[in-house]
Amino acid sequence: MPALARLTIGALAERTGSSVPTVRYYEEIGLLPKAQRGPGGQRLYDESDLKRLIFVRRCRDFDLPIGKIRELVSLIDNPAQDCSKARDVAELQLTYVRRKLAELRALEEGLAHYATACNERCAGGPARDCVILEDLSDGDNCCRR
């Protein structure tokens, strides 16, 4: 299974949807192991690096901070540990994501309201009379929050 033995950093980046500097950055902060080097000094990667980077990127897609990913990576590197830690991380992140979701929904409603109101009631008029601008700086009488 050493089908894929030598990947350049560019190829690795492309396969994982990362940028080249990001890959170097992950190495620098220790999320990826120090890469092997070719004769000219270029980094060379193999399957296991690819797998690791896919893991890291996926975690980032889930908005996990680097610190949490570090914990998970160390879990992978010490496979005898209890995996309930991974579940805890996932659950904690789930809570965070749900809170964010609620916030964003409120936000969407508010913005949609303003866009419509401005279109209907004041579009093109002077900024002084804009419902958005007025409403947003009013202490009490704002529709949202």
Add this chain to the structure above:
Amino acid sequence: MPALARLTIGALAERTGSSVPTVRYYEEIGLLPKAQRGPGGQRLYDESDLKRLIFVRRCRDFDLPIGKIRELVSLIDNPAQDCSKARDVAELQLTYVRRKLAELRALEEGLAHYATACNERCAGGPARDCVILEDLSDGDNCCRR
């Protein structure tokens, strides 16, 4: 209506849900005008500062970047301008928020799936067999994305 003539920075921060350093920071980058100073050098604020800061904070609640807020603030400061710019900013932000919402929903689903799967199939076992860790580093056979 000069009911509220002298607010300290701490009082202003509290009323707007900002931190004190944040208020100073906004002044530094020009989102708030340079504050008046009391005899000992402390900043003093009035109604209009309060109004402005509420506006800025509300925009930040809507996740607007500082640059956009700067545009809106300058709209407020030049009230003769056409307000359709405010609507454009709101609409652009709406698009952004809706994209974010979709991403987060997918994210929530994925995380929930992992948490449940780990609870049912491997909780407490060694990390080597964890469905989360395995699944996330697999190139093809991942359920998500």
Add this chain to the structure above:
DNA sequence: CTACGCCCTCAAGTAACTTGAGGTTCAAGT
């Protein structure tokens, strides 16, 4: 042989704040 693309390192920049050090000033209590 030279032009091009990919690679390298190291330093600094980005957003939006937060944190820390080191030092005044203000309001209250004794």
Add this chain to the structure above:
DNA sequence: ACTTGAACCTCAAGTTACTTGAGGGCGTAG
């Protein structure tokens, strides 16, 4: 009058997760 202690001040540096830029090397296709 004096002394706390809270709240204020400035300036510098740290935070997160990268991106961007300067300055240079290697390899190969024309």
